[in-house]
Amino acid sequence: MAKDYYTVLGVEKKASKDEIKKAFRKLAHTYHPDKKGGDEVKFKEASEAYSVLSDDKKRAEYDSYGRVFSGAGGGPQGGFDPSQFSGGFDGFNVNVEDIFGDISEMFGGRGARSHRGRDISIDIEISFKESVFGVTRTVLVSKNSECSRCNGNGAEPNTKTKTCPTCNGKGQVVEQRRSPFGVFQSAAVCSTCHGRKTVPEKPCTTCKGHGIEHRQEELSIAIPAGIDNGQMIRMTGAGEAVTGGASGDLYIKIHIQPHKNFRKEGFNLVTELPVKITDTLIGAEYKLETLDGTVTVKVPPLNSTDEILRVKGKGVPIEGVGSKRRGDLLIRIKVEFPKKLSTDAKKLLEKLKEEGV
Numbered sequence: 230m231a232k233d234y235y236t237v238l239g240v241e242k243k244a245s246k247d248e249i250k251k252a253f254r255k256l257a258h259t260y261h262p263d264k265k266g267g268d269e270v271k272f273k274e275a276s277e278a279y280s281v282l283s284d285d286k287k288r289a290e291y292d293s294y295g296r297v298f299s300g301a302g303g304g305p306q307g308g309f310d311p312s313q314f315s316g317g318f319d320g321f322n323v324n325v326e327d328i329f330g331d332i333s334e335m336f337g338g339r340g341a342r343s344h345r346g347r348d349i350s351i352d353i354e355i356s357f358k359e360s361v362f363g364v365t366r367t368v369l370v371s372k373n374s375e376c377s378r379c380n381g382n383g384a385e386p387n388t389k390t391k392t393c394p395t396c397n398g399k400g401q402v403v404e405q406r407r408s409p410f411g412v413f414q415s416a417a418v419c420s421t422c423h424g425r426k427t428v429p430e431k432p433c434t435t436c437k438g439h440g441i442e443h444r445q446e447e448l449s450i451a452i453p454a455g456i457d458n459g460q461m462i463r464m465t466g467a468g469e470a471v472t473g474g475a476s477g478d479l480y481i482k483i484h485i486q487p488h489k490n491f492r493k494e495g496f497n498l499v500t501e502l503p504v505k506i507t508d509t510l511i512g513a514e515y516k517l518e519t520l521d522g523t524v525t526v527k528v529p530p531l532n533s534t535d536e537i538l539r540v541k542g543k544g545v546p547i548e549g550v551g552s553k554r555r556g557d558l559l560i561r562i563k564v565e566f567p568k569k570l571s572t573d574a575k576k577l578l579e580k581l582k583e584e585g586v
């Protein structure tokens with residue numbers, strides 16, 4: 230468990246947003262890595278604490294559970310995290326851009342921001358059944374990707390890269406700046422190597438040494454069980470690649486085709502079963518097509534016309550793919566009235582009436 234965020238920033242638990250911001254700015258002044266005597270570890274610690282405590286939703290989660298859930302998944306390999314759906318996508322990731330932007334402003338200069346590839350968003354339509362049980366979809370995305378010939382390093386296969394002569398392998402060009410707080414070093418990404426620190430001796434013929442190639446990439450997207458219409462999946466790093474920077478993210482918006490017989494209510498599946506009026510009185514067995522195949526439903530004699538039968542464990546899986554726990558299947562009884570009564574049927578009904586039914 231990381232250090233307590235309130236302790237890191239040196240504020241009380243009930244500190245206002247303003248107090249939190251002030252405390253962070255003060256620490257950032259002291260520990261900013263660009264500053265002489267700065268401390269990168271402490272700076273990052275403070276940044277992390279600030280990113281959580283400055284966000285109402287994350288702060289509430291942190292206060293209640295001692296940690297922040299949004300954004301726990303989605304590593305660089307590109308996974309998904311169901312808890313991120315329909316909520317803040319940046320999750321737990323410290324918004325370094327914002328914080329550095331803020332600090333750089335304070336110091337009157339701009340740090341060397343690592344640039345990042347563009348995010349991409351796509352839409353996927355799935356069937357109702359796939360939304361209940363989850364599905365893996367393969368999609369073709371046309372985007373800037375790492376060059377397939379040089380694997381992104383920009384050099385022809387079997388040739389070497391050399392230290393960038395412009396930045397001497399630092400990846401950035403540094404200049405000194407004076408400010409009211411003292412002398413600061415301000416850095417810009419090297420325009421020759423784009424921050425990669427090396428340049429190819431012989432540039433790759435496919436990407437001309439940029440390491441980036443526009444092509445169609447096949448991506449496998451795991452859509453979790455129980456996903457709702459309009460929910461979003463984020464695959465970290467599956468967006469567009471950029472020379473010398475991190476790739477953007479891929480956002481997948483899910484569209485679910487409605488089912489003619491079923492709908493979801495939380496983890497329960499709801500359907501209707503037409504039952505003959507006589508069966509509602511004396512009970513019967515009915516065959517019902519479910520998402521799990523045909524099941525036999527025992528309809529008992531009913532007490533009212535709006536009864537619901539419950540088949541336990543035949544609903545939506547809980548806790549995603551592979552889970553054994555499921556919600557229930559709720560069967561709403563729909564009483565079927567006869568369209569036409571034969572003379573015999575009428576006679577029998579008259580008899581029933583005499584019986585007091």
Ligand SMILES: [Zn+2]
Binds near residue numbers: 377378379433434
């Ligand atoms: Zn290449």
Ligand SMILES: [Zn+2]
Binds near residue numbers: 393396397399421425
């Ligand atoms: Zn360079």
